[in-house]
Amino acid sequence: MSEILLSHVTKKYGPSVVALEDFSLQIQHGECVVVLGPSGCGKSTLLRIIAGLEEPTSGEVFLNGALASSLLPSERELAMVFQNEAVYPHLSVGENLVLGSRSHILRGRSWWQLGRGALFSLLSWKGGKAGSRAKGQQDLSEHFEDIVEFLELGCLLEKMPGQLSGGERRRVALGRALLKGGKILLLDEPLSGLDTNLRSGLRRLLGDLPRQFGHGKKITTLYVTHDQREAFSLANRVVVMNQGQIEQIGRPEEIYQSPANLFVANFVGDYGISTILGRAGVDGECFWFLPEGLSTEGRRLEWPLKNISAKIRQRLQGVSGKVLLGGRPEDFPLLPENEECITATMEGEVLRSECTGPSYCFQVSLLGGKARVWGGLGTSNKLVGEKIRLAIDLEKILFFDQESGENRSF
Numbered sequence: 339m340s341e342i343l344l345s346h347v348t349k350k351y352g353p354s355v356v357a358l359e360d361f362s363l364q365i366q367h368g369e370c371v372v373v374l375g376p377s378g379c380g381k382s383t384l385l386r387i388i389a390g391l392e393e394p395t396s397g398e399v400f401l402n403g404a405l406a407s408s409l410l411p412s413e414r415e416l417a418m419v420f421q422n423e424a425v426y427p428h429l430s431v432g433e434n435l436v437l438g439s440r441s442h443i444l445r446g447r448s449w450w451q452l453g454r455g456a457l458f459s460l461l462s463w464k465g466g467k468a469g470s471r472a473k474g475q476q477d478l479s480e481h482f483e484d485i486v487e488f489l490e491l492g493c494l495l496e497k498m499p500g501q502l503s504g505g506e507r508r509r510v511a512l513g514r515a516l517l518k519g520g521k522i523l524l525l526d527e528p529l530s531g532l533d534t535n536l537r538s539g540l541r542r543l544l545g546d547l548p549r550q551f552g553h554g555k556k557i558t559t560l561y562v563t564h565d566q567r568e569a570f571s572l573a574n575r576v577v578v579m580n581q582g583q584i585e586q587i588g589r590p591e592e593i594y595q596s597p598a599n600l601f602v603a604n605f606v607g608d609y610g611i612s613t614i615l616g617r618a619g620v621d622g623e624c625f626w627f628l629p630e631g632l633s634t635e636g637r638r639l640e641w642p643l644k645n646i647s648a649k650i651r652q653r654l655q656g657v658s659g660k661v662l663l664g665g666r667p668e669d670f671p672l673l674p675e676n677e678e679c680i681t682a683t684m685e686g687e688v689l690r691s692e693c694t695g696p697s698y699c700f701q702v703s704l705l706g707g708k709a710r711v712w713g714g715l716g717t718s719n720k721l722v723g724e725k726i727r728l729a730i731d732l733e734k735i736l737f738f739d740q741e742s743g744e745n746r747s748f
C-alpha cells in the first residue's frame with residue numbers, strides 16, 4: 339500500500355489560478371521523492387494539500403490507505419518544514435527544537451536549568467501509555483540525541499536564533515520537524531536562499547536522512563525544490579512539474595538522458611539543451627538531418643543505416659519531417675583537428691568561451707543555429723572566431739517535435 343496517494347488532484351484559487359491540475363502521484367513507504375519545478379508551478383500547494391492545510395478543489399488524497407479528508411492535520415502523522423521556515427527568535431535553539439510538544443514548560447527557562455530529567459518529561463508526550471511509557475521516554479530522548487548529533491546542533495542548544503547563521507537556522511527547523519516524529523516528512527525548499535557551501539553540506543546531511551533514521555522506522559520523504567542538483571542528489575525518483583502538472587517521473591539519470599520533452603530537457607542540466615531546427619528522414623541507406631535554411635542536399639548530415647544499432651533505429655522510428663535536433667554540451671564532443679570520425683560531423687565557429695573548472699564550455703555557431711559544446715577534459719581554451727568540428731553521434735542526440743516539444747526519439 340502506498341504511503342501517499344494523490345488521485346486526480348486539482349487545486350484552483352479563484353476562477354483563474356490553477357495551482358494543481360489533475361495531479362496523480364503514488365509514493366511508497368520509505369521512498370524519498372523529489373518534486374522539481376520552477377517557482378509558481380504548484381509545489382508548495384501540493385505539500386500543503388497533503389499536510390491538510392489546504393483542501394483540494396477536486397480529487398482525493400490518501401495517507402496510508404485512509405482518505406485524508408477524514409483526518410485532521412494533527413492526525414496525519416506527518417511533519418513539514420515550510421519554505422523559509424522561521425525559528426522563534428525569543429526562544430533558544432533547544433526550546434525551538436521541542437516547540438510543538440510542550441513549549442509552554444520551557445518558556446523563560448534556560449535549557450541547561452531544565453536538565454536531562456526535564457527533557458525526558460518534555461518528550462514524554464509521545465511516550466505512550468502506562469507500561470510502555472518509560473521505554474517511550476528512553477526512545478524519545480535517544481531520538482532527540484540522535485537528531486541533535488545528526489544535525490550537529492549540540493553546541494548550539496543554548497544559543498538564540500539571532501546568533502545563528504542561515505544554515506544553522508535551517509538545521510534547527512529541520513530538527514524540529516524530525517523531532518515531531520511521524521511517518522511522513524514534507525520538505526518545502528529547505529535549502530533555498532543559502533550559499534553554495536552551506537547548501538552542499540546540508541544536502542549531504544539530507545541525503546543521509548533515510549540511512550540515519552531508516553532502521554525499523556523508515557521516513558517517507560517528499561521534498562520539493564526548484565534546484566535540479568538538489569533533486570538529483572537526493573531522490574530515488576524525481577517528479578518534474580510545470581504549471582500544476584507532471585511533465586515526467588523517473589530516476590535522475592532517466593530524466594537527464596531521456597527527457598520527455600523540451601521543457602524537461604531545458605529545466606535539468608546546468609546548460610539546458612541546444613537545439614537546431616531542420617528536417618530529418620531516412621533515404622536509401624542512411625538517416626539524414628538537414629538544418630533549416632540549408633537547401634543543398636550535399637550539406638546534410640548523414641549516418642549510414644548499417645552503422646546504426648538496432649536500439650537507436652528503434653528510437654528513430656518516429657523521427658521524420660520537421661524536427662529539432664537537440665543535445666547537451668557533452669553530447670557534441672569536440673573533434674581534434676584532422677581526426678577521422680565514423681559518425682556525422684558539423685563545423686562551427688566559437689562565439690564565446692566559459693571556464694567550467696575542469697574544462698571549457700563554448701558557445702558556437704553551427705550550420706543554421708547555435709549550440710553550447712563542452713571542450714572535454716584536458717582541452718585548452720579557444721579564441722572567439724576559431725573554427726571547430728563536432729561529432730554528431732546518434733547515440734547521444736535527441737529529436738524533438740517542433741510544435742509540441744515532445745521527445746520523438748524517447
Ligand code: ADP
Pocket residue numbers: 351355356357375376377378379380381382383384
Ligand atoms: P511553488 O511553491 O511551486 O512556487 P505555489 O504552490 O506556491 O508554487 O503556487 C502555485 C500557484 O498558485 C502560483 O501561481 C501562486 O501564485 C498561486 N497561489 C498559491 N497560493 C495562493 C493563494 N493562497 N491564493 C491565490 N493564489 C495562490
Ligand code: MG
Pocket residue numbers: 381382383421526
Ligand atoms: Mg513554494
